[in-house]
Amino acid sequence: xxxxxxxxxxxxIKIGIYTTDFENEYISLTDIARYxxxxxxxxxxxxxxGRDIVEFLGLWxxxxxxxxxxxEFDTFKKYAGTNAYTxxxxxxxxxxCGKGIITKSGRYGGGIFAHSDIALEFASxxxxxxxxxxxxDYKRLKxxxxxxxxxxxxxxxxxxxxxxxxxxxxxxxxxxLPELTAAQKSFVYADxxxxxxxxxxxxxxxxxxxxxxxxxxxxxxxxxxxQLLVLANLESYNAILIEQGxxxxxxxxxxxxxxxxxxxxxxGLELPFAELPQK
Numbered sequence: 001x002x003x004x005x006x007x008x009x010x011x012x013i014k015i016g017i018y019t020t021d022f023e024n025e026y027i028s029l030t031d032i033a034r035y036x037x038x039x040x041x042x043x044x045x046x047x048x049x050g051r052d053i054v055e056f057l058g059l060w061x062x063x064x065x066x067x068x069x070x071x072e073f074d075t076f077k078k079y080a081g082t083n084a085y086t087x088x089x090x091x092x093x094x095x096x097c098g099k100g101i102i103t104k105s106g107r108y109g110g111g112i113f114a115h116s117d118i119a120l121e122f123a124s125x126x127x128x129x130x131x132x133x134x135x136x137d138y139k140r141l142k143x144x145x146x147x148x149x150x151x152x153x154x155x156x157x158x159x160x161x162x163x164x165x166x167x168x169x170x171x172x173x174x175x176x177l178p179e180l181t182a183a184q185k186s187f188v189y190a191d192x193x194x195x196x197x198x199x200x201x202x203x204x205x206x207x208x209x210x211x212x213x214x215x216x217x218x219x220x221x222x223x224x225x226x227q228l229l230v231l232a233n234l235e236s237y238n239a240i241l242i243e244q245g246x247x248x249x250x251x252x253x254x255x256x257x258x259x260x261x262x263x264x265x266x267x268g269l270e271l272p273f274a275e276l277p278q279k
Contacts, residue, residue: 008141010133011035017141018113026102027119027138030111035130044112047125048089051081057092060100060117067097167192170239195248196234199255200227226266230259 015031033040061068123131208219
C-alpha cells in the first residue's frame with residue numbers, strides 16, 4: 001500500500017504525518033524537534049537515551065506489537081540511562097522487531113517518525129506547551145478526516161442500496177418461481193445476498209454474527225468505504241449474471257475474482273483499503 005501523507009501545524013512549524021491504514025499514524029519526530037533544535041537528530045537521540053523512555057517504548061511495543069521480542073528487550077534496556085548508552089533505532093527494529101519508531105529516507109519527507117502515541121510523548125518531553133499546539137491541530141485534522149470519510153461512507157452505502165434494488169429485481173424476475181411459498185422466496189433473496197457477502201467478505205452474514213456477538217446491525221454496516229463501493233458493483237454484476245442464466249457456483253467465482261481485482265485497484269488509488277476476500 002502507498003502511504004497517505006498529511007501535514008499539521010504547530011506554532012508555525014510544519015509536522016509531517018503518514019499512514020497506510022488510517023488507524024496507525026506516524027508523526028515526524030524530526031519536525032517536532034525543530035521547535036527547539038537546529039539538529040533534530042541529536043535532540044531525538046538524547047531523548048531516547050533515558051531509561052524511562054526505553055521502558056515506555058518497550059511497554060508500547062508489548063501492548064501493540066505481537067511480534068515484539070520481549071525477552072530480548074530485557075537485555076536491550078540493561079544499560080539504558082547510563083552515560084555510555086546509545087539508542088539505535090536500527091537495532092531496535094531488527095533485533096526486537098519493533099515498529100513504534102522508524103526512520104524514513106528521502107530528501108523531502110524523510111527523517112525519524114514514531115507512532116502518534118510515542119510522538120506525543122516526545123513532544124511532551126520537549127515542551128508541554130508545544131505538545132498542546134500539536135494536539136490541537138492534530139484533532140482538527142482527525143475531525144476533518146472523519147467528516148470526509150463519513151460522507152464518503154454514507155454515499156457508498158446509499159449507492160449499494162440503490163444497486164441492491166436492481167439486484168433484487170433480477171432475482172424476482174429470474175429466480176423466484178410462482179409456486180414458491182413466502183418463506184421459500186425469502187430464502188432465495190437471503191441466499192443471493194449471502195453470495196455477495198462471501199464474494200466480498202469471505203463469510204456469510206450468519207458466520208459474521210457468530211464471530212461478532214457484541215455488535216449490532218449486520219456485516220455491511222461495518223464495511224469500509226472500499227468494500228461498499230465494490231459491493232455496489234457486485235450487485236449490478238450479479239444481476240447481469242442472473243439474467244444470463246449462469247449457475248450460482250459459477251457466479252460466485254466470477255464475483256470473488258471481481259472483488260479482489262477491484263479492491264486492489266482501489267488500494268492503488270490510495271483510498272481506504274479493505275481486506276481481500278478470504279480463500
